Every structure is written in C-alpha cells, then in structure tokens.
Ligand SMILES: Cc1ncc(COP(=O)(O)OP(=O)(O)O)c(N)n1
C-alpha cells in the first residue's frame with residue numbers, strides 16, 4: 001500500500017455557482033486544525049482538480065494553478081482529473097484518468113514514473129489492467145447513488161467495492177455518494193480512503209464536513225489496523241501451534 005497517499009480526496013465542484021477555491025481553502029484549514037492523531041491516520045489531504053467536461057483548458061489551468069499553490073503551501077497533494085497536460089503545466093503531484101480519458105499506460109508515459117496516477121475501475125479486471133498499465137491507486141465507484149454526476153451505472157455498494165479491493169494490491173479510493181456516516185463500511189470493505197464532491201461542496205459548512213470525514217476516516221483506519229494486527233497475531237499463533245492430532 002502506498003503509505004503517502006492520503007485517505008481523503010476532495011474533488012473540486014466547478015459547476016456554475018460553486019466556489020471551488022473557497023471550498024479547498026476551508027478543507028485545507030480543517031485538515032490543519034485536525035488533531036495530530038487524525039492527521040497521522042489520514043495522511044495528507046488530496047485535492048483533485050476536476051472541471052466540467054465543457055470547461056476550456058484555460059479555465060482548468062487557472063483553477064489548477066490556484067489549487068496547486070494552496071496545496072503546496074499546506075503540504076497537501078494536488079491531482080488533476082483528465083487533463084494531464086494541465087497537471088504537467090502546473091507541476092501537480094499527479095492525475096486521475098477514467099474509461100474515456102487517456103489509457104492508463106499512456107497517462108503514465110505522460111506523467112512520468114514518479115507521479116501519482118489514479119484510474120477509475122468498477123471491476124477487479126479493469127482494476128488489474130489499470131495497475132498493469134501503471135496506476136498507483138484505483139478510484140472505485142459509484143459506491144452509492146450520487147447527484148453530482150449523471151449517467152453512471154448502478155451503485156456497487158460495499159460488497160461490489162470489496163470485490164475490487166480484495167483483488168488488487170494498490171490503495172482503493174471509494175467514490176460517489178460518500179458521507180461521513182458511510183466511511184466505516186467503506187473502509188471495512190477494504191477501501192484505503194474516499195473521494196467526495198457533494199458531501200463537502202454541498203455542505204452548509206464545508207470545513208466542518210471535512211473535519212467529520214477526517215474523524216471518521218481516522219477512526220475506521222485505526223479500527224481496521226487493529227483488526228489486521230489481531231488477525232496476524234492469530235495467524236502467527238496458528239502457525240506456531242502443531243496441527244491437532246499431530247506429533248508433539
Ligand atoms: C478518485 C476518483 N475516482 C473516480 C473518478 C472518476 O473518473 P472518470 O471515470 O474519468 O470520470 P470523471 O471524473 O472524469 O467525470 C475520479 N475523478 N476520481
């Protein structure tokens with residue numbers, strides 16, 4: 001697992017009437033104000049710059065420049081959705097591609113070996129192919145119904161998510177319809193983290209929404225690590241004990 005990939009991915013909401021830069025500022029402030037334990041468990045905030053499909057490259061670039069500056073000053077990770085030339089132009093940490101974007105292997109060639117590269121996958125087969133092409137994490141969804149993107153297939157739910165997380169060796173970020181209340185079940189299904197648009201952009205207080213998401217992610221990650229340690233402890237004990245009826 002990539003230890004440096006943060007668990008909370010905030011995707012910008014660039015629909016008319018939204019304030020993506022203000023929301024990013026509020027999110028970065030909430031992350032900075034979170035306790036040390038929460039920040040240690042959740043890692044750096046990841047901000048993914050996503051604009052509407054019909055936005056111009058100039059719009060995308062101008063938003064990306066501002067978000068990249070804010071992220072750099074705060075130690076956050078900045079990724080660019082779809083438009084990898086914009087990622088290169090602003091010096092982002094990486095990018096995210098899906099089925100209608102550059103193929104993953106081509107995206108890897110564009111971004112170079114050191115960049116973070118996310119790829120969308122709804123199945124383990126697509127996920128494995130993306131990893132073979134150079135993806136460093138997978139965005140898996142829609143996990144639940146969402147109102148911020150049209151035309152998606154039916155939601156995978158935690159069971160569909162688990163079918164992917166159980167089959168791949170890279171961090172999985174659960175997306176669509178994610179709320180703080182759903183974080184625990186998503187991490188229990190094997191997700192490393194979550195990506196959100198509406199839960200933060202549509203909140204009355206985006207900073208507070210980020211604080212709640214971080215708190216739930218930290219709690220679930222710590223629970224999950226503890227379960228892992230317990231399980232490995234049991235495995236070690238089982239290995240040490242001779243099989244029943246065996247020679248003692
Ligand atoms: C973390 C994460 N997961 C999935 C997506 C969706 O990417 P894609 O399928 O290419 O759809 P668009 O976002 O480009 O409309 C994502 N952006 N981030």
Ligand SMILES: Cc1ncsc1CCOP(=O)(O)O
Pocket residue numbers: 011141142145146147148149152175176177178195196197198199
């Ligand atoms: C970009 C994207 N891809 C799948 S859902 C989505 C938007 C995020 O969904 P939500 O607003 O429900 O967090």
Ligand SMILES: [Mg+2]
Pocket residue numbers: 081082096097098099100101
């Ligand atoms: Mg895309």
